[in-house]
Amino acid sequence: MEGAVGQSGVAIDTAGMAKYLGDWSGDHRGGALAVLKPASVAEVQAVVRLCGALGLGIIPQGGNTGLVAGAIDIETRGAVIVSLERLNAIRLVDADNFVLQADAGCILQTVKDAAEAHDCLFPLALGAQGSCQIGGNAASNAGGINVLRYGMARDLILGLEVVLPDGELWSGFSGLRKDNRGYDLKQLFIGSEGTLGIITGVELKLFPKPIRVETAYLGLASFEAAIALFRQARRASADLMSAFEIIGSECIELARLIDADISSPVEAPVHVLIELSASAAVELRTLLVDFLAGAMESGLVTEAVLAESSAQARSFWAIREGLVEGQAKRGYHVRTDLAVRISDVPALVDQARRFVGLDHPGWLPQAYGHAGDGNIHFNVLPPAGLAESEARAQGADITGGLYRIADALGGSISAEHGIGRTRNRAFWAGLAPTHRRLVTALKDALDPQGLMNPGCLLPLTETSS
Amino acid sequence: MEGAVGQSGVAIDTAGMAKYLGDWSGDHRGGALAVLKPASVAEVQAVVRLCGALGLGIIPQGGNTGLVAGAIDIETRGAVIVSLERLNAIRLVDADNFVLQADAGCILQTVKDAAEAHDCLFPLALGAQGSCQIGGNAASNAGGINVLRYGMARDLILGLEVVLPDGELWSGFSGLRKDNRGYDLKQLFIGSEGTLGIITGVELKLFPKPIRVETAYLGLASFEAAIALFRQARRASADLMSAFEIIGSECIELARLIDADISSPVEAPVHVLIELSASAAVELRTLLVDFLAGAMESGLVTEAVLAESSAQARSFWAIREGLVEGQAKRGYHVRTDLAVRISDVPALVDQARRFVGLDHPGWLPQAYGHAGDGNIHFNVLPPAGLAESEARAQGADITGGLYRIADALGGSISAEHGIGRTRNRAFWAGLAPTHRRLVTALKDALDPQGLMNPGCLLPLTETSS
Numbered sequence: 001m002e003g004a005v006g007q008s009g010v011a012i013d014t015a016g017m018a019k020y021l022g023d024w025s026g027d028h029r030g031g032a033l034a035v036l037k038p039a040s041v042a043e044v045q046a047v048v049r050l051c052g053a054l055g056l057g058i059i060p061q062g063g064n065t066g067l068v069a070g071a072i073d074i075e076t077r078g079a080v081i082v083s084l085e086r087l088n089a090i091r092l093v094d095a096d097n098f099v100l101q102a103d104a105g106c107i108l109q110t111v112k113d114a115a116e117a118h119d120c121l122f123p124l125a126l127g128a129q130g131s132c133q134i135g136g137n138a139a140s141n142a143g144g145i146n147v148l149r150y151g152m153a154r155d156l157i158l159g160l161e162v163v164l165p166d167g168e169l170w171s172g173f174s175g176l177r178k179d180n181r182g183y184d185l186k187q188l189f190i191g192s193e194g195t196l197g198i199i200t201g202v203e204l205k206l207f208p209k210p211i212r213v214e215t216a217y218l219g220l221a222s223f224e225a226a227i228a229l230f231r232q233a234r235r236a237s238a239d240l241m242s243a244f245e246i247i248g249s250e251c252i253e254l255a256r257l258i259d260a261d262i263s264s265p266v267e268a269p270v271h272v273l274i275e276l277s278a279s280a281a282v283e284l285r286t287l288l289v290d291f292l293a294g295a296m297e298s299g300l301v302t303e304a305v306l307a308e309s310s311a312q313a314r315s316f317w318a319i320r321e322g323l324v325e326g327q328a329k330r331g332y333h334v335r336t337d338l339a340v341r342i343s344d345v346p347a348l349v350d351q352a353r354r355f356v357g358l359d360h361p362g363w364l365p366q367a368y369g370h371a372g373d374g375n376i377h378f379n380v381l382p383p384a385g386l387a388e389s390e391a392r393a394q395g396a397d398i399t400g401g402l403y404r405i406a407d408a409l410g411g412s413i414s415a416e417h418g419i420g421r422t423r424n425r426a427f428w429a430g431l432a433p434t435h436r437r438l439v440t441a442l443k444d445a446l447d448p449q450g451l452m453n454p455g456c457l458l459p460l461t462e463t464s465s
Numbered sequence: 466m467e468g469a470v471g472q473s474g475v476a477i478d479t480a481g482m483a484k485y486l487g488d489w490s491g492d493h494r495g496g497a498l499a500v501l502k503p504a505s506v507a508e509v510q511a512v513v514r515l516c517g518a519l520g521l522g523i524i525p526q527g528g529n530t531g532l533v534a535g536a537i538d539i540e541t542r543g544a545v546i547v548s549l550e551r552l553n554a555i556r557l558v559d560a561d562n563f564v565l566q567a568d569a570g571c572i573l574q575t576v577k578d579a580a581e582a583h584d585c586l587f588p589l590a591l592g593a594q595g596s597c598q599i600g601g602n603a604a605s606n607a608g609g610i611n612v613l614r615y616g617m618a619r620d621l622i623l624g625l626e627v628v629l630p631d632g633e634l635w636s637g638f639s640g641l642r643k644d645n646r647g648y649d650l651k652q653l654f655i656g657s658e659g660t661l662g663i664i665t666g667v668e669l670k671l672f673p674k675p676i677r678v679e680t681a682y683l684g685l686a687s688f689e690a691a692i693a694l695f696r697q698a699r700r701a702s703a704d705l706m707s708a709f710e711i712i713g714s715e716c717i718e719l720a721r722l723i724d725a726d727i728s729s730p731v732e733a734p735v736h737v738l739i740e741l742s743a744s745a746a747v748e749l750r751t752l753l754v755d756f757l758a759g760a761m762e763s764g765l766v767t768e769a770v771l772a773e774s775s776a777q778a779r780s781f782w783a784i785r786e787g788l789v790e791g792q793a794k795r796g797y798h799v800r801t802d803l804a805v806r807i808s809d810v811p812a813l814v815d816q817a818r819r820f821v822g823l824d825h826p827g828w829l830p831q832a833y834g835h836a837g838d839g840n841i842h843f844n845v846l847p848p849a850g851l852a853e854s855e856a857r858a859q860g861a862d863i864t865g866g867l868y869r870i871a872d873a874l875g876g877s878i879s880a881e882h883g884i885g886r887t888r889n890r891a892f893w894a895g896l897a898p899t900h901r902r903l904v905t906a907l908k909d910a911l912d913p914q915g916l917m918n919p920g921c922l923l924p925l926t927e928t929s930s
Contacts, residue, residue: 096696096808097839141645152643155620170899175806178617178838179877180606180656181892182884182922185903187652191645208700231561235673238743240703278703281755282747290746341640343561373643374562412644419647427646434635438650438911445910446903457647 001034001080004046009037009086020081023072024065024128025328025335028422031077032059039086041161041169041200047082048198049167056080057454060194062136063107065128067335068420070140070193075421075455084135087200090114098206099158099175104135104199111204120206121279123150123242127324135199141191143416145320148372149242149277150207152416153190159203160186165196165447173203188442193418194453196446208279210242214288215275215313219268219303223346223367226272229300230342230372233274236291240284243275244372245320248349251366255322257329262315262322266303272371273316323368327379332388334363334380334395338406339415342374351405352378360398362386375415378402400426424459466501466545469511474502474551485546488537489530489593490793490800493887496542497524504551506626506634506665512547513663514632521545522919525659527601528572530593532800533885535605535658540886540920549600552665555579563671564623564640569600569664576669585671586744588615588707592789600664606656608881610785613837614707614742615672617881618655624668625651630661630912638668653907658883659918661911673744675707679753680740680778684733684768688811688832691737694765695807695837698739701756705749708740709837710785713814716831720787722794727780727787731768737836738781788833792844797853799828799845799860803871804880807839816870817843825863827851840880843867865891889924 001010011017012034020035022028033056038044051058057079061071073079084105091101095118102111108129115122124137126144136142138160142153150156159173172186189196220226226246233241249269255262264271276284288306295301307313327333340348349367356365362383369376380398382391403413403426419427428436443450443458454460466475476482477499485500487493498521503509516523522544526536538544549570556566560583567576573594580587589602591609601607603625607618615621624638637651654661685691691711698706714734720727729736741749753771760766772778792798805813814832821830827848834841845863847856868878868891884892893901908915908923919925 094806094808097806098699099806141649143643143645147643151620152645154649155616164899164903168899168902170903171897172900174875174877176804176839176875176877176880177807178608178612178804178835178840178880180608180617180879180881180883181877182656182658183904183907184606184619184652184656185900187649188907191647191649193647208704234563235744238705238745238747239673240705240747279700280703280752282703282705282752287745287747339641339643341559341562341564342642343559370643374641375643410639410641412639412641412646414645415641415643416645418645432636434629434633435637435650437633438629438635439648441910442648442653442907445906 001036001050004050005036005038005043009039011035020061020064020083021072023067023069025067027332028069028072028074030069030072030074032073032079032081035081035083037083037086041163044082044163044198044200045167045169048163048165051080052167052449052451057451058082059453060084060139060198062133063128063131065132066136066140066420067417068422070418070420070456073455075460079454082198084133091201093118094175095120097175100204100206101173102134102202104133104201106134108132108134108137115206116209119209121209122204122206124153124156127321134202138190138199138202139192139194140418145243145245145370147370148244156205157186157190157202158205160189160199161201162189162197162199165449165452175203193420193456195443195457196452210277210279212282212284213275213277213313214284215307215316216288216292217265217305217316218272218274218301219266220270220272220301221268223270223349225300226270226371227342227345229272229295232295233291237276237287240276240278240282241274242277243273245273246369246371247271247273247320247323248367251323251368252319254326254366255319257326258322259318262319264319265305265316268302273320327366330381332391332395333382334398336378336399336402337415337417338378338402338411338413339373339375340406340409340411344409344411345371345374345376348376348405348409348411349378352402355401355405356380356398359401360394363398373415419457421455424455424457428459466499466515469515470501470503470508474504474508476500485526485529485548486537488534490532492797493534493537493539495534495537495539497538497544497546500546500548502548502551506628509547509628509663509665510632510634513628513630516545517632517914517916523547523916524918525549525604525663527570527598528593528596530597531601531605531885532882533887535883535885535921538920540925544919547663549598556666558583559640560585562640565669565671566638567599567667569598569666571599573597573599573602580671581674584674586674587669587671589618589621592786599667603655603664603667604657604659605883608840610708610710610835612835613709621670622651622655622667623670625654625664626666627654627662627664630914630917640668658885658922660908660922661917675742675744677747677749678740678742678778679749680772680781681753681757682730682770682781683737683739683766684731685735685737685766686733688735688814690765691735691836692807692810694737694760697760698756702741702752705741705743705747706739707742708738710738711834711836712736712738712785712788713832716788716833717784719791719831720784722791723787724783727784729784730770730781733767738785792831795846797856797860798847799863801843801864801867802880802882803843803867803876803878804840805871805874805876809874809876810836810839810841813841813870813874813876814843817867820866820870821845821863824866825859828863884922886920889920889922893924
């Protein structure tokens with residue numbers, strides 16, 4: 001294996017491998033034969049060929065910030081992790097064409113900074129942006145807070161470079177905004193969670209950098225009111241709305257675990273963080289003030305605080321970001337990533353709260369998320385003092401119940417986090433037979449040996465023939 | 466075959482079939498065993514199963530407005546055309562969720578009207594919108610004038626319903642804005658030009674309907690100036706620019722063939738039609754006036770006419786639309802659909818004009834297109850009086866030369882029209898072996914009998930094993 005990547009790129013001792021075996025949440029620890037860290041695309045190809053010859057499973061790994069055990073092997077523990085961390089150069093920033101090319105191992109924040117240095121915006125934005133890698137963002141089709149305006153990772157990718165399961169390199173960079181030559185192969189790999197190849201490079205769309213941003217923190221009586229507000233806001237903001245985040249007031253305590261000084265600007269049961277942004281001299285403040293005045297007059301919004309400075313806007317975002325970190329501090333908890341039709345968000349939250357209240361009294365529901373996309377992270381904290389093993393057992397039941405509620409609403413159990421190994425059985429069980437057959441046909445066509453990220457997305461037991 | 470679709474849905478006599486065998490441009494006529502017109506998804510499934518049992522090729526056909534012989538068989542003439550025209554209901558307009566569901570055979574204009582009736586916009590806009598069908602738009606990943614702001618058909622599709630080559634139905638409607646459950650199967654079928662299945666239904670993204678639109682017609686000295694202007698306009702318009710069309714002044718004569726009263730508002734060698742739109746009270750006019758004042762001061766724009774009424778805006782668009790119709794009136798001509806990096810547009814036009822001038826004197830180049838996407842339709846009219854057979858022979862050489870110029874710039878021979886049967890050999894020859902292998906693997910995985918749209922995209926002679 002040293003031959004493929006050089007001595008410095010191989011970790012096979014327990015100590016050197018440790019950081020590659022646990023996920024960010026601390027919920028899961030995997031095992032691996034070795035961790036390989038190729039420093040070039042050619043080394044990635046060599047590694048893949050070597051593993052193919054030896055019949056070893058390959059687990060591509062980016063920043064290891066995923067939440068579904070997609071990049072760690074918690075089942076067979078007999079595969080090889082291929083970390084992209086040493087493949088981390090920005091290859092090109094072409095502001096004239098609003099295009100950026102980067103190695104897969106580039107940290108998302110590095111990509112964003114490189115764009116900004118050219119007065120451009122790369123809009124993908126998520127909590128882990130300081131450590132997640134752009135290749136992982138592509139492989140998992142990452143979402144985040146700006147999906148509403150700019151789309152998921154899929155929508156931001158112009159081209160990919162991928163090492164295929166047989167070690168061949170497929171290069172799909174073109175720099176073109178429009179190219180309609182047959183099957184759009186990059187779409188196969190985006191969101192495939194490393195099961196069809198290893199992404200080694202990405203070509204990204206850039207946008208003009210916003211020069212005006214307006215942020216408001218609102219209080220509303222209910223999730224129904226928040227969704228009604230979103231519908232109006234979308235029109236009234238001329239699609240210049242870059243975020244519409246919803247926060248159940250019960251989440252504020254979590255943010256205080258991170259910073260005790262955090263206080264909510266409003267008292268209402270449901271909070272909305274709304275952000276408008278523009279790259280030109282659009283009177284966003286007038287737009288937002290006029291809109292909110294109307295929404296308060298109609299009673300839809302009960303309290304509204306407009307950020308008077310970027311510091312104040314940051315303090316609003318600190319609540320939204322703090323509550324996620326605060327949850328992590330609470331240790332094991334039920335974490336979901338549900339999507340429903342936007343208009344079904346109130347029903348989802350209502351049914352989920354009832355279910356937890358009735359069937360699992362003592363557990364604490366937390367509802368927040370990207371409401372403008374119909375994406376709610378409905379998480380549930382165990383009662384204080386409950387032993388972790390018992391919490392995990394009950395948590396599995398709660399998760400199953402929440403999935404059933406989302407299913408019944410025609411929703412998704414994965415809005416943005418992906419399937420990985422924690423949701424692969426629920427995913428597979430929920431697929432129509434025709435869908436399942438198509439997924440298997442694609443996997444078999446591209447990875448006939450089944451070496452790429454075994455057990456991720458496609459459950460090992462149910463798909464092996 | 467009547468059993469599968471009922472008597473009224475079958476055409477096997479020459480007269481009844483005629484309108485399904487020729488393309489819009491009049492450039493190509495195909496042949497078919499029969500034309501089947503199923504009136505339900507179940508009938509589409511029955512037809513596909515019947516053809517599979519008989520080993521007959523199937524050519525899905527929408528409005529037959531394509532320009533690359535993707536929906537007519539100009540080679541074997543032994544396949545069955547399946548027209549979706551009787552599958553033409555709007556299934557659902559859900560303005561609350563900005564979602565529309567329609568049968569594949571719905572005319573694009575019908576879809577747009579249905580959206581507008583709910584104060585929404587379905588932004589796909591192209592010359593053929595009065596007769597092309599939404600299923601064909603999806604299968605060919607249609608482009609048009611609003612790609613800049615809203616994307617190609619691919620970007621506007623939330624879900625598809627597809628009859629697979631074995632007659633099974635895959636249903637991918639969810640109404641969700643965000644759904645990250647593994648392989649995004651709809652992406653396979655979008656742009657696959659009917660080679661992987663028959664799209665029977667589409668689920669589309671709607672947008673808030675613009676209430677303000679500002680349009681200007683500009684004169685510039687060169688394509689270089691136009692591209693420099695685009696770069697500035699993108700920032701200055703806060704991404705509210707819905708069109709940035711470029712027209713070489715030589716094209717104006719063509720528009721006059723349609724309406725002799727058409728006159729250009731400017732005299733410059735290169736014209737730009739710019740449109741900004743917003744669904745809210747954004748001061749677009751101020752934005753545009755201020756921007757154009759700066760561009761004129763710097764000398765980038767030499768003439769500018771702002772539309773003072775929607776009638777005047779329509780008169781600007783009449784030039785852009787008229788020149789396309791005018792070309793068609795001229796009969797056979799070289800028609801391309803090239804894409805290059807936005808910054809390479811001036812080089813493309815310059816090299817293409819030189820090539821035609823030197824190698825094919827007497828032929829008349831026409832350069833226009835969606836410059837904001839790097840998409841130039843560089844078309845060439847034969848000299849007056851040249852016999853059509855001779856024109857077609859020379860035209861093939863000219864097309865080849867223009868493809869080589871685009872290739873050398875790293876461009877695409879199909880920005881938006883697709884590959885079909887007129888470009889399949891050039892497409893295939895231009896693919897890297899790895900890319901070709903992936904395309905073949907997908908085709909074989911989904912359509913192992915090779916019955917779906919034989920000869921389209923994948924050339925018959927080069928891919929049959």
